[in-house]
Structures are given as C-alpha cells and as structure tokens.
Amino acid sequence: MTYIIVTIAYLLFLTGIIIYKSRSVKTQDDFVVAGRGVPVYLLVGTLVCTWIGSGSLFGTAGLTFRSGFSELWFSMGAWIGIIVIYFIAARIRAISKYTLTDLLETRYNKTARLLGTITIIVAYLVIAGYQFKGGGRFISILTEGSISPETGTLITCIVVIGFTALAGMVSIVSIDIFNGIIMTLAVIIAVPLAISSHGGWGEVVQTISETRPEYLSMTEGIDFTWALGVILPTLLLLLSESSIYQKFSSAKDARSAKKAVVGMLTGVVIIELLMCVLAVVGFAIYAHDPRFFLPDGSIDRTMSEEIILRIGYEQVPVYAGSLIFAAGVAIILSTGNTFLIVASTNVTRDLLQNMFGETVEKKFLLVQRICIVVLGILAYVLISQFTTILEMAFISYTMIGASIAPVLMASFFWKRVTPAGGVASILGGMAMPVINKVMESVEVSFWVFPLDTDYIAIPSVIVSIVLLVVVSLMTKPSPESKWKPFFERA
Numbered sequence: 001m002t003y004i005i006v007t008i009a010y011l012l013f014l015t016g017i018i019i020y021k022s023r024s025v026k027t028q029d030d031f032v033v034a035g036r037g038v039p040v041y042l043l044v045g046t047l048v049c050t051w052i053g054s055g056s057l058f059g060t061a062g063l064t065f066r067s068g069f070s071e072l073w074f075s076m077g078a079w080i081g082i083i084v085i086y087f088i089a090a091r092i093r094a095i096s097k098y099t100l101t102d103l104l105e106t107r108y109n110k111t112a113r114l115l116g117t118i119t120i121i122v123a124y125l126v127i128a129g130y131q132f133k134g135g136g137r138f139i140s141i142l143t144e145g146s147i148s149p150e151t152g153t154l155i156t157c158i159v160v161i162g163f164t165a166l167a168g169m170v171s172i173v174s175i176d177i178f179n180g181i182i183m184t185l186a187v188i189i190a191v192p193l194a195i196s197s198h199g200g201w202g203e204v205v206q207t208i209s210e211t212r213p214e215y216l217s218m219t220e221g222i223d224f225t226w227a228l229g230v231i232l233p234t235l236l237l238l239l240s241e242s243s244i245y246q247k248f249s250s251a252k253d254a255r256s257a258k259k260a261v262v263g264m265l266t267g268v269v270i271i272e273l274l275m276c277v278l279a280v281v282g283f284a285i286y287a288h289d290p291r292f293f294l295p296d297g298s299i300d301r302t303m304s305e306e307i308i309l310r311i312g313y314e315q316v317p318v319y320a321g322s323l324i325f326a327a328g329v330a331i332i333l334s335t336g337n338t339f340l341i342v343a344s345t346n347v348t349r350d351l352l353q354n355m356f357g358e359t360v361e362k363k364f365l366l367v368q369r370i371c372i373v374v375l376g377i378l379a380y381v382l383i384s385q386f387t388t389i390l391e392m393a394f395i396s397y398t399m400i401g402a403s404i405a406p407v408l409m410a411s412f413f414w415k416r417v418t419p420a421g422g423v424a425s426i427l428g429g430m431a432m433p434v435i436n437k438v439m440e441s442v443e444v445s446f447w448v449f450p451l452d453t454d455y456i457a458i459p460s461v462i463v464s465i466v467l468l469v470v471v472s473l474m475t476k477p478s479p480e481s482k483w484k485p486f487f488e489r490a
Contacts, residue, residue: 003142003313006322010329011159014178018166040256044263045177046334050244051078051268052183053335055127056275057328058134059392062305063230064279065292068208068215070222071279075272077231081238082268086261088412100242100404101350107411107486108422115426116404117350120242121375123400124343129379130392131336132157138328141309153383160336161376164344165369179330180267186320186327187274190308193316194281207284215280225458232457233394236401240408242342275308282307285315340379344371394456395433402460403429406468414472415483421472429464436460 064071101120105113135156136149147155198204205216214221238244286292292303312324348368383392403426410417436456 002318003322003325007142007325007329010182010326011333014329014333015163017178018163040259040263042177043256043260044267045180046338047244047260047264048267048271049179049183049330049334050241050338051238051264052271053127053131053331055130055335056272057308057331058137058305059130060272061275061279061282061308062301064276065283065304065307066299066301067222068212068280068283069218069276070214070227071230071276072218072273073222073227074230074234075276077234077236078238078272079265079269080231081235082261082265084239084409085244086258086265100240100408101346103411104404104407104422107417107482108407109419112407112419112422112426113350115423115430116407117346119400119403119426119430120346121343123396124242124339124346125375125379125382126392126396126399128160128336128339128343128376129383130396131160131332131339132380133383133392135160135332135336137306138309138325138332141306141313142325154380156332156336157376157380160333160340161373163333164337164340164376165372179327179334182323182330183271183327184267186323187271187278189320190311190316190324191274191278191281193320194278194285194311197315198281198285204281204284207287208280211287212283215283229456229458232461233397233401236405236457236461237397240401240404242346242400242404278311279307282311285311340372340376343375344368347371347375398457398460399430399433401429402432402457402464406461406464410468410472411483411486415487416472416477417468417483418472418475418478420475421468421470424471425464425468428467429460432460432463 060071060074063074101113101116104116132153133149136151136153139147139152139155140149143152195201195204198207208215286307292300292307294300308324309328312321312328316324345368348371352367352371406429407417407422407425410422433456436459
C-alpha cells in the first residue's frame with residue numbers, strides 16, 4: 001500500500017504543477033517551445049528526462065538482463081551522440097526554429113520536410129506507445145496484478161494525453177526538474193541496497209560467474225556486428241531527436257543551450273550506468289527464479305524488462321522501493337509527454353498549417369490539443385503490433401535515426417550536400433527498417449543483412465548514407481544561402 005500511496009502522491013504533485021503552469025499558456029511559443037525562456041537548470045532536467053524513458057526503465061534493463069555489461073554499448077551510442085550535439089546546440093538555438101523539420105526545409109526543401117515529418121510522426125507514435133505499454137506493466141506490478149497490464153496501459157494512455165494536452169512544453173519543462181532529481185536519487189540509493197540484499201558485491205560476482213560469466217565483461221561473448229547493431233540505434237536517434245532540438249529552441253539563448261548539453265551528458269551517463277549495474281545485480285538475484293526464464297532455459301524477454309521494478313518491489317526497503325516507483329512515474333510521464341507534444345507539433349505545423357494556413361494559425365492551441373488526443377489514441381492502437389518494449393525501441397530508433405540523422409549532420413558538417421541527396425537519404429532510411437522487418441517475417445534466404453531486430457540499424461544507415469553522398473555528388477551544389485546559416489558561429 002505504501003508504494004501506491006507514494007506513487008499517487010507524486011502524480012498528484014505533478015498534476016498540481018501542470019494545472020498551475022497551464023494558466024500561463026497563451027501563445028504558440030508558450031505551448032511549443034515554453035516561451036523560449038527556459039534557464040539552463042530546467043533545460044538540463046528536461047533533456048535528461050527526454051532520453052531516460054520507458055525504453056531505459058524496461059527495454060535497456062531487459063537488454064542488460066540478457067547481455068550483462070555488454071548493454072553499455074547500447075547506452076554508449078547516446079553518449080557519443082550527446083557529445084556531437086554539443087558542437088551544434090548553439091547553432092540550432094541561433095536558427096530558432098520550432099521543430100527539426102523546420103531545419104530540414106531550411107537546409108533542403110519542402111519535400112525533405114514532409115518526409116521528415118512523416119518519419120517523426122510514425123516513429124514517435126511507437127515511442128509514445130511503449131511509454132503506455134511500460135505504464136501498463138508498472139501499474140500491474142504496483143497493484144500486484146489487481147489491474148492487468150492491458151488496463152494499466154489504457155490508464156497510462158489517458159493520463160499522458162491529459163497531461164500533454166493541458167500545458168504542452170511548459171508542463172514538460174516545469175515537472176522535469178523534479179523528475180530528473182527523483183530518477184537520479186532512486187538509482188543512486190537502489191544500487192547499494194540491491195547489492196546488499198544479495199550478500200554484497202562478492203556474492204553478485206560469484207553468482208554471475210557460476211551462471212553467465214560473460215555478463216561481467218563488455219566484450220566477452222559478443223562480436224563487432226552485435227556491438228555495432230546496438231550502438232547505432234541510440235546514436236542515430238540522439239542525433240535526430242526532434243524533441244531535443246525543439247527543447248533547444250526553448251532555451252533562453254544559444255549559450256544556455258550549449259551549457260545544457262554538458263549537464264545532459266553528465267546526468268544521462270550517471271543514470272544509465274547505475275541502471276545497468278542495477279539490472280546486472282538483478283540478474284544475480286533472480287538467476288534461479290523460474291519467472292524470468294522459459295521452459296527451454298532461455299530468458300523470458302518480456303519478464304526481464306521488469307527487472308528494475310521487481311527489485312524495487314521485492315528486494316529493497318520500502319522507502320527505496322517507493323522512490324523507484326516514483327521515478328517510474330517520472331520516466332513514463334515525461335517521455336510520453338515529450339513525444340506526444342513533438343509529434344503533434346509536427347502534425348499541426350508541418351501538415352495542417354501548410355494545408356489550411358491562417359485558419360490553423362488562429363486556432364493553433366485548440367488544433368494542437370486535438371492532435372495530441374488523436375495521436376495518443378493512434379499510439380495506443382500501434383502497441384498491439386509489438387511484443388517487447390526493446391523491439392519497439394530498436395525499430396522506432398532506427399526508422400527515425402537512419403532517416404534523419406545523416407541528413408541533419410550533413411546540414412552542419414558538409415556544405416556539398418544537396419536537396420536531392422537529402423530527400424533520397426530520408427527515403428532510404430524510412431524504407432529499410434520496414435523492408436528488413438518484412439524479410440524477417442517471411443524468412444527469406446537471399447537477404448544479405450542480419451534479420452534479427454538487434455541488427456536492423458546496420459543496413460538502414462548504410463543505405464541512407466550511401467544515397468546521401470552519391471545523390472549529392474551527382475546533383476548541383478546548393479547555393480551559399482542554403483548552407484551558410486548552418487555554419488555560422490552562434
């Protein structure tokens with residue numbers, strides 16, 4: 001009961017903040033980019049919370065449970081991406097657009113913007129959907145099965161849609177400083193307590209050494225292809241993360257945006273390292289628990305994704321477990337809010353406003369709130385197509401990353417890239433994850449790429465980059481007016 005009380009209390013606390021902040025939402029800038037006045041400390045909090053979502057709480061934890069410290073290759077992709085982002089954050093803020101697709105139109109053309117919009121909407125609906133799915137499991141564990149994961153998923157969907165529609169980006173930025181603190185405290189406190197519950201670090205190492213010794217190494221038992229396959233999705237997604245670019249546009253100024261990236265890198269590395277350690281310790285604790293294994297002895301991937309919440313509920317003192325569950329609320333709400341607001345912004349600005357112009361402009365807040373509701377429902381419908389959260393993460397990360405990351409990075413680092421090259425690259429990146437998934441489902445024998453979802457990013461990024469370079473070199477260079485804003489120092 002304590003866990004339920006703490007979780008509900010924290011949810012009500014966040015609700016109060018959002019209702020209060022919603023009164024300040026008057027304009028499009030307020031709703032979409034929080035009035036462009038977010039200070040560094042709030043920006044750091046919301047950037048960290050953007051990245052640490054259900055994909056981390058469930059998907060990454062599950063990957064750690066079945067691969068040990070090798071999972072850090074997956075997390076490392078994001079860390080590298082944040083470092084790259086550091087060098088362009090100030091320029092992004094200086095250009096001062098609303099969305100990533102605004103940048104694509106400025107550097108390429110309207111077709112690139114349209115294709116980028118479609119990719120972002122589809123991928124972000126999948127990401128929002130697995131926040132709902134994660135929330136369903138969260139509620140089911142919290143209520144000891146009294147509420148089924150399916151009913152919990154519906155409840156999460158309704159809550160996230162309501163939070164997002166009420167105050168938009170203002171609500172996200174306002175609550176994320178609290179969410180970031182809760183997440184960090186939860187994992188810092190939980191790790192030593194979980195280790196102690198198994199008899200200390202020596203016992204953890206001994207249990208793993210007797211069962212799966214390769215879990216204690218980042219390199220043992222894996223090959224280069226697997227490491228590349230798991231590092232690419234997070235790297236590509238981070239480089240093309242529309243919500244992060246939209247939040248840079250919320251910054252008070254270009255210098256603030258750049259400072260916030262340093263804080264984001266620090267927060268993400270600390271939290272992901274500790275979550276990885278927590279899941280490895282969880283494997284030692286549950287190494288002989290039949291709930292986590294299938295009849296043939298292999299790991300139950302769905303159950304393994306619950307490892308962190310199971311530790312919080314079953315292995316650590318109530319105060320620490322309550323903090324983990326409060327962090328779970330923070331993770332699911334913040335990430336769900338972010339991806340719904342970004343997807344709805346793309347629909348409203350890039351599709352509806354282009355088609356209906358001034359009519360949408362005058363009723364922007366109403367139209368976007370309606371879009372949030374509709375897209376939230378679509379995201380809820382989409383999750384029925386996937387079994388695990390990690391599978392949803394790999395496919396959505398790859399779709400958006402392979403489509404957008406190469407053309408976006410080329411905008412800031414390669415003057416020779418052309419609109420035709422950009423469009424071809426986006427098309428190739430969009431198509432390959434779908435084609436690869438189809439090839440896997442029909443079990444073709446002639447397909448040259450690995451079909452497992454863990455490797456889906458490799459063919460996608462190869463095709464995207466090759467098309468970007470070849471088509472750009474075969475077409476007329478862009479005029480200086482196209483590329484100059486992307487190379488000016490902020």
